[in-house]
Amino acid sequence: MICRQKSEQLFAEALKCIPGGVNSPVRAFRAVGGQPFFACKAKGASVWDVDGNRYVDYVGTWGPAILGHAEPSIIKAVQVAAESGTSFGIPNPSEVTMAKLICSWVPSVQKVRMCNSGTEATMSAIRLARGFTKRDKIIKFDGCYHGHHDSLLVKAGSGALTFGHPDSAGVPAAFTQHTIVLPYNDVDAVRAAFAANKGQIAGIIVEPVPGNAGLYLPRPGYLEALSQITREDGALLIFDEVMTGFRLAKGGAQERFGITPDLSCFGKVIGGGLPVGAFGGRAEIMDCLAPLGPVYQAGTLSGNPVAMAAGIAALSRLEETGAYASLEAIGAELEAGLRDAARQAGVPVQFNRCGSMFCGYFTSSPVHNLDDAMKSDRERFKKYFHGMLEEGVYLAPSQFEAGFISTAHGPEEIGQTVRAAAKVMKSL
Ligand SMILES: *Cc1c(COP(=O)(O)O)cnc(C)c1O
Numbered sequence: 250m251i252c253r254q255k256s257e258q259l260f261a262e263a264l265k266c267i268p269g270g271v272n273s274p275v276r277a278f279r280a281v282g283g284q285p286f287f288a289c290k291a292k293g294a295s296v297w298d299v300d301g302n303r304y305v306d307y308v309g310t311w312g313p314a315i316l317g318h319a320e321p322s323i324i325k326a327v328q329v330a331a332e333s334g335t336s337f338g339i340p341n342p343s344e345v346t347m348a349k350l351i352c353s354w355v356p357s358v359q360k361v362r363m364c365n366s367g368t369e370a371t372m373s374a375i376r377l378a379r380g381f382t383k384r385d386k387i388i389k390f391d392g393c394y395h396g397h398h399d400s401l402l403v404k405a406g407s408g409a410l411t412f413g414h415p416d417s418a419g420v421p422a423a424f425t426q427h428t429i430v431l432p433y434n435d436v437d438a439v440r441a442a443f444a445a446n447k448g449q450i451a452g453i454i455v456e457p458v459p460g461n462a463g464l465y466l467p468r469p470g471y472l473e474a475l476s477q478i479t480r481e482d483g484a485l486l487i488f489d490e491v492m493t494g495f496r497l498a499k500g501g502a503q504e505r506f507g508i509t510p511d512l513s514c515f516g517k518v519i520g521g522g523l524p525v526g527a528f529g530g531r532a533e534i535m536d537c538l539a540p541l542g543p544v545y546q547a548g549t550l551s552g553n554p555v556a557m558a559a560g561i562a563a564l565s566r567l568e569e570t571g572a573y574a575s576l577e578a579i580g581a582e583l584e585a586g587l588r589d590a591a592r593q594a595g596v597p598v599q600f601n602r603c604g605s606m607f608c609g610y611f612t613s614s615p616v617h618n619l620d621d622a623m624k625s626d627r628e629r630f631k632k633y634f635h636g637m638l639e640e641g642v643y644l645a646p647s648q649f650e651a652g653f654i655s656t657a658h659g660p661e662e663i664g665q666t667v668r669a670a671a672k673v674m675k676s677l
Pocket of ligand 1: 365397491526
């Protein structure tokens with residue numbers, strides 16, 4: 250057994266002064282049992298815990314670490330920026346550089362506003378969609394996560410067209426009554442919702458490739474249908490690319506699938522590991538934001554110079570290194586190795602992958618939506634997770650999270666992961 254004595258001590262102290270010992274619930278390992286380790290260093294594809302154990306990391310700080318941890322050009326950019334002041338509260342040149350970069354990488358974005366998290370980005374995009382269309386209702390999909398703000402914190406209603414029930418205590422039902430929750434990958438459900446709510450739906454918000462219930466892909470034609478239905482009704486299509494943006498391609502999922510959404514939300518990769526979010530889209534819509542228009546949105550630290558420097562460095566590095574082609578190749582290699590390990594062990598696994606995002610579900614039937622994902626054997630996943638951790642491979646501590654590959658994952662890391670999986674799968 251790997252020794253995690255110092256982590257255990259820290260967790261005991263943390264439990265006394267931080268709710269559940271963590272500052273974000275998924276870190277608490279509740280879904281897999283046991284206790285989290287405490288990290289003190291991360292470099293490349295590796296993370297080290299306070300007891301000195303090293304793990305090959307597929308969490309990648311939940312998405313941002315696409316270039317691996319502590320990428321030298323990002324560290325340098327942060328140091329240089331911090332020397333000149335950590336926050337100004339008045340425009341700074343890096344905000345313009347960042348906005349130009351986003352607009353050139355993502356053609357559907359003509360104007361962009363920076364904020365501090367993915368949650369802020371989706372919250373503001375929803376408000377903007379409502380302000381622009383002068384409609385209240387929003388469609389979201391089962392299993393899609395858009396951050397922790399009130400109106401989108403709703404999971405599955407029972408069956409299509411049910412109005413949302415809040416997913417959390419402390420969210421008044423009135424706050425989610427305008428949220429319609431539908432199954433993902435079901436065009437008929439969307440058509441029916443629009444037919445039943447003519448002229449009332451402000452927009453659809455969707456993770457184009459949902460990565461918050463594991464990972465599943467849009468069926469051919471699905472995203473196109475969302476685009477067409479919203480356009481015909483005068484509603485907006487909002488792509489939540491907080492996870493997929495700048496990860497699945499330079500232009501995110503929308504580039505990969507050839508869709509032009511009205512608004513897009515970003516976070517994770519664009520912060521280079523610092524807290525950043527952004528939302529943008531058609532100029533005509535974005536100009537409804539204050540100070541030009543009536544939709545209010547603001548942020549004391551928005552466009553922060555240190556965060557902008559980190560993000561700009563990350564995007565520049567992705568471009569210079571031709572990262573997307575290598576991520577695809579590493580992803581394919583990992584997929585082939587893990588599929589093989591499962592086959593040899595005779596363990597049924599559905600391996601879904603899109604570029605550098607992946608999820609292996611322990612089930613024998615294909616996974617296209619949340620209901621399919623729920624069929625996976627979570628007890629088996631728990632054993633697999635802890636077995637892999639013992640072998641020095643850190644996967645996200647839940648069956649319902651995507652794994653992330655970075656450009657720092659090389660043949661050595663992939664080899665270690667595949668050998669570990671082959672061993673652990675046989676013991677399941
Ligand atoms: C992570 C995530 C968010 C929330 O971003 P935070 O920075 O954690 O607030 C929103 N949408 C998607 C798709 C995400 O993956």
